[in-house]
Amino acid sequence: MTEWLLALVPTYGLWLIAATTFASCLALPIPSSVIMLAAGGFAAAGDLVLWQVLSAALIGAVVGDQVGYGAGHVGGAPFLDRLAKAPSRAKVINRARNTMEAKGGVAVFLSRWLFSPLGPYVNVISGAMRHNWLRFTLWGILGEVVWCVLYVVMGRAFAGNMNAASDLLGSILGFVATGTAVLLLGWWLVQLARKERGQKNALSEAGE
Template sequence: MTDTLLAMVPHYGAWIVLVATFFSCLALPMPSSLIMLAAGAFAAAGELSLMASVGAAWGGAVVGDQTGYAIGAKGGAPLVQRLKRRKKAAETILRAEAMLHRRGVSTVFLTRWLFSPLGPYVNFVGGATDLPWRHFTIGSISGETVWVTLYVGLGFAFAGQIAEVAQIASNVAGFLAAGAMAVWLGWLIFHRRVHPHHGGTRR
């Protein structure tokens, strides 16, 4: 599937980039980051418009986030409970809930690009809980800006080494996510020891 989608990039241009980022924000298996890298590389070669590629990736991602939030708002708590019953999604949903409860808008921002596997589930949970739409949107827009700029920019800058860049980007993203998660868990443990009876509040 990935090879087929990548082959479509030079033919369908910004449209395939938009579709990929949109559906990836709804927890569908789309290689959106790799497609953005490819779009950046084709833009560097003059086969695609750089601005159109960036705009399509960003627009698809933001609209995808809003769609996920709306689905969560409509489905409410029953939707989240149904997702928890799925073995593959249960742990991810629990992590998304915990991070949203502690950090709110900053969780939305970080799960657009750093903790990206959590992103679609943060969309659903954010809509299903009491996370204000305005806060969600601020986190979504700022986070997707980082995600799109990073991957399309890398593809454009290193067009001749796109396979190597894709592997490096994947490894670095995994390393950063693991490190950030370790720091976050360490802070949480420390906070609970210092304030054992302090209830969490959304910021």
């Protein structure tokens, strides 16, 4: 499928780019990142215009996020439970639910580009849990901008060598993911220490 879609990029250009990012935000198995890398390469060759490629990718992704949020909002928890019946989805949905409950808007932002497999499910969970739509949308757009710019610009920089671009992006995202995990762990430990200190102070005051 990937090679077939890549062959369509020069012909259908912006419509294909928007369609693939839209579909990926609905958890459909579409290689949207590869398509954006290729589109960036075509922009470098002059076959496509860079800002138009970025706009098409962003519009498709944002609309896809909104559809996912809307499905969760309309279908609610029962819709989410039906999705989770598939064993392949259950683990991802539970992880997305826990991430969303713990981090809220930051989870929406990070699941657009850093933890992208969670993205479609975070969309549905946000809608089902009735998270504020404006907050979801703002964080979602910010995250999608990062995702689209990363892949399209990297594809343009490594025009004609998608493997090199993909490997470099994988290394960068892996490094960022590790750093983010360390920061979140540090934040959690600080909060835990503060909570324990508060409990000790409360017990001390009660004893007095």
